Amino acid sequence: MENMPEQNQKKNNTGYTKYILVWFTLIILTGLTVSLAGMDLGRITVATALLIASIKSSLVLSVFMHLKSEQKAFKVFVLVALFFIVVSFVLLFSDYSSY
Amino acid sequence: MISSPENTAAVNIHRDDIGTRMGIWLFLFTELLLFGGMFFIYSIYRFLHQNEFHLAALELNVIVGTFNTAILLTSSLTIALSIAAIQNDNKKLSVILQIMTLVLGAAFLVNKYFEWMAKINHGIYPGSDLLLSKKPGEILFFGLYYVMTGLHGLHVIIGMVLIAVMLRLTVRNKIDSNNFVRLEAAGLYWHLVDIIWIFLFPLFYLIT
Numbered sequence: 482m483e484n485m486p487e488q489n490q491k492k493n494n495t496g497y498t499k500y501i502l503v504w505f506t507l508i509i510l511t512g513l514t515v516s517l518a519g520m521d522l523g524r525i526t527v528a529t530a531l532l533i534a535s536i537k538s539s540l541v542l543s544v545f546m547h548l549k550s551e552q553k554a555f556k557v558f559v560l561v562a563l564f565f566i567v568v569s570f571v572l573l574f575s576d577y578s579s580y
Numbered sequence: 581m582i583s584s585p586e587n588t589a590a591v592n593i594h595r596d597d598i599g600t601r602m603g604i605w606l607f608l609f610t611e612l613l614l615f616g617g618m619f620f621i622y623s624i625y626r627f628l629h630q631n632e633f634h635l636a637a638l639e640l641n642v643i644v645g646t647f648n649t650a651i652l653l654t655s656s657l658t659i660a661l662s663i664a665a666i667q668n669d670n671k672k673l674s675v676i677l678q679i680m681t682l683v684l685g686a687a688f689l690v691n692k693y694f695e696w697m698a699k700i701n702h703g704i705y706p707g708s709d710l711l712l713s714k715k716p717g718e719i720l721f722f723g724l725y726y727v728m729t730g731l732h733g734l735h736v737i738i739g740m741v742l743i744a745v746m747l748r749l750t751v752r753n754k755i756d757s758n759n760f761v762r763l764e765a766a767g768l769y770w771h772l773v774d775i776i777w778i779f780l781f782p783l784f785y786l787i788t
Contacts, residue, residue, distance in 0.1 A: 497661055500657055501661075503657075507656075508650060511781075527787065531779075537778045541774060541775050545656055545657075545774075555605060566616055570620070574623075577624055577628070
């Protein structure tokens with residue numbers, strides 16, 4: 482892969498339709514999260530909002546930011562970064578949950 | 581044929597597009613630390629002052645927030661399409677899409693300005709008498725609201741400057757279908773700014 486010219490590597494990112502479909506999905510998900518916020522879901526309100534935000538982010542990361550077609554190293558990097566964010570949150574709340 | 585070595589040398593100037601993109605990703609992780617820290621503070625204060633956060637969030641305008649979310653998502657689409665356009669050798673389309681991204685970014689900031697001014701005119705700003713008379717949780721909520729949306733707004737401005745530079749480079753053919761990694765880098769930054777907003781929006785506007 483390393484020795485291939487840039488053009489060959491990037492051919493799969495040149496279609497427009499894929500981006501428009503992802504944008505459409507993002508807008509739908511925004512509508513969904515706004516309408517769900519209007520309902521009383523009780524304890525799962527925040528979890529639902531964060532779940533939808535995570536789905537939206539993964540769409541942006543994989544398609545808009547081309548993570549899907551990048552080399553494996555990029556994906557590993559992002560996963561490591563996200564892993565440490567999650568670890569920090571878990572440690573943070575294990576500390577505060579006793580309050 | 582004798583002159584070809586010079587030509588080849590000009591074409592073979594060392595360029596490492598993968599390295600450039602990886603550098604940008606590493607930079608984006610530092611941005612994640614910056615905003616991540618703020619999300620940590622938000623989540624802890626929210627956990628400690630749940631009812632007051634709910635009450636304070638009622639003051640924010642969901643319609644303006646939703647509208648701004650749509651604007652930023654659309655601007656992410658236009659910058660992604662502008663990269664696809666330059667890859668397809670369609671300079672004109674790429675330029676139009678980059679200009680659209682700038683216009684959408686400006687529209688986001690204009691909305692933000694009116695939103696902030698509405699709050700400030702109602703006497704809700706850091707250190708105001710009205711805000712200080714409220715409960716601790718509400719003071720914390722608005723403090724975080726101004727700092728986090730303010731820092732995000734600063735990132736939108738930086739992103740717009742970067743895209744404006746890319747626009748100039750594209751117009752001058754410095755960015756073309758063979759060399760567009762700088763446009764990609766600006767795009768990656770712009771998408772990160774979008775992702776941060778994707779989380780800011782529900783956490784500030786939709787927790788009522």
